[in-house]
Amino acid sequence: MNKKDLTNLSLLCLTEFLVSLGLPKYRGIQVFSWLYRPKITDFSQMTDLSKELRETLAARACFTWPQIAEVERSQDGTVKYGFKLDDDNYTEAVLIPEEGRNTLCVSSQVGCAMACGFCLTGSIGFRRNLTPGEIVGQVVRVRDWLLDTNDLSNGLNNLVFMGMGEPLANFDNLLIALDILTQQRGLDFSERRITVSTCGLVPQIIELGRKTKVNLAVSLHSVDNSTRSKLMPINKKYPVAELLEACRNFPMPKRKRIMFEYILIKDLNDSEADAELLAQKLKGIPCKINLLPYNESAGQPFKRSSDARIELFQKALWKAGYTVLIRSSRGADISAACGQLAGKMNS
Ligand code: SF4
Numbered sequence: 001m002n003k004k005d006l007t008n009l010s011l012l013c014l015t016e017f018l019v020s021l022g023l024p025k026y027r028g029i030q031v032f033s034w035l036y037r038p039k040i041t042d043f044s045q046m047t048d049l050s051k052e053l054r055e056t057l058a059a060r061a062c063f064t065w066p067q068i069a070e071v072e073r074s075q076d077g078t079v080k081y082g083f084k085l086d087d088d089n090y091t092e093a094v095l096i097p098e099e100g101r102n103t104l105c106v107s108s109q110v111g112c113a114m115a116c117g118f119c120l121t122g123s124i125g126f127r128r129n130l131t132p133g134e135i136v137g138q139v140v141r142v143r144d145w146l147l148d149t150n151d152l153s154n155g156l157n158n159l160v161f162m163g164m165g166e167p168l169a170n171f172d173n174l175l176i177a178l179d180i181l182t183q184q185r186g187l188d189f190s191e192r193r194i195t196v197s198t199c200g201l202v203p204q205i206i207e208l209g210r211k212t213k214v215n216l217a218v219s220l221h222s223v224d225n226s227t228r229s230k231l232m233p234i235n236k237k238y239p240v241a242e243l244l245e246a247c248r249n250f251p252m253p254k255r256k257r258i259m260f261e262y263i264l265i266k267d268l269n270d271s272e273a274d275a276e277l278l279a280q281k282l283k284g285i286p287c288k289i290n291l292l293p294y295n296e297s298a299g300q301p302f303k304r305s306s307d308a309r310i311e312l313f314q315k316a317l318w319k320a321g322y323t324v325l326i327r328s329s330r331g332a333d334i335s336a337a338c339g340q341l342a343g344k345m346n347s
Helices: 011-020 026-035 051-060 120-124 132-149 167-182 202-211 225-231 240-248 272-281 307-319
Strands: 067-073 079-084 090-098 101-105 109-111 126-129 158-161 194-198 215-219 258-264 287-293 323-326
Touching: 011 026, 011 167, 067 132, 079 132, 090 132, 101 132, 109 167, 126 167, 132 167, 158 167, 167 194, 167 202, 194 202, 194 258, 202 215, 202 240, 215 240, 258 307, 272 307, 287 307, 307 323
Parallel strands: 101 158, 158 194, 194 215, 215 258, 258 287, 287 323
Antiparallel strands: 067 079, 079 090, 090 101, 109 126
16 A cells, blocks of 8 residues: 655645544644654654554655755855655755854755756756655755754754745645645744745746745846846746736735845846846835856856946945845855756766
8 A cells, every 4th residue: 555655745634634544633733743843754753642543654654854865065154965865866955054044945846947047957957846745854854964963053044945946836845845844833934934936937926925925036137038038938938027017916014025136147137237227127126136146157158247247236226225235155166056056967
């Protein structure tokens, strides 16, 4: 008999499954909360369940998280984790320690179909969606790794879906993962501490706003349709005006803002005129802008903008009243920086 993998079930679905085994409803929350406690790997550890119940669960269900197969540390403190999946596929998550907080960047797919021209993940193509358990498992494993290594006293504070894959192209699994991550008896992250980043899938942006309260980040990189379409093929389907309209209507409480990511590429999107057009197009959208100097990788055709050019770009946006940060590249020496995650997939 096929065992049910409990890591793919929301609290509601887990409860329904247990009820289908003839168990009372309250067992749902009890088993669910055990699954997400630190270092629980076997039903036998769920000590307040009767022996009979633990045996029933072991016979009908299973739960396993992806194994951390490799850990690489950057000189700047960034840590990249390689996960081996059950079917020998491979995915990656990146821990970014900062003053007073630790952010984990998680993956949502193996590879990616979106083919953004500046991204190594895009260059390997799409292999498959990650299951909810494989998404949440990255968080579970890194949390347990931190407990084992005593590495960071604060544990994990923030999650960003900016690793391999386009999270909104794996929408159903993303929603289940978000449910588990934010359940108090699950991993108990506040939605304010979770950011989902997209290359611009407009219908799913609208749905995400309807169904969750997580933060939205948009990989923008240009507001000129011809330049953006060259960099990001998705722009041909959902052009700039449609994307920005969805952002304008994204439901947000006061003080919350959309984060626009903008990779600066030499002579492509980094002129003062580009900055002025960006300022004009974003008018009326509560937002912050992150400028990311391009990480040059072997085989990629683009070059990084000069520091002077980056500063001019930032100043033009400041002048227009925007909050703009130049985000220093973290983990470039271990290929963990933005757009560099491809790791074992390329080998
Ligand atoms: S930038 Fe994101 S959406 Fe684009 S190819 Fe890379 S992983 Fe996919």
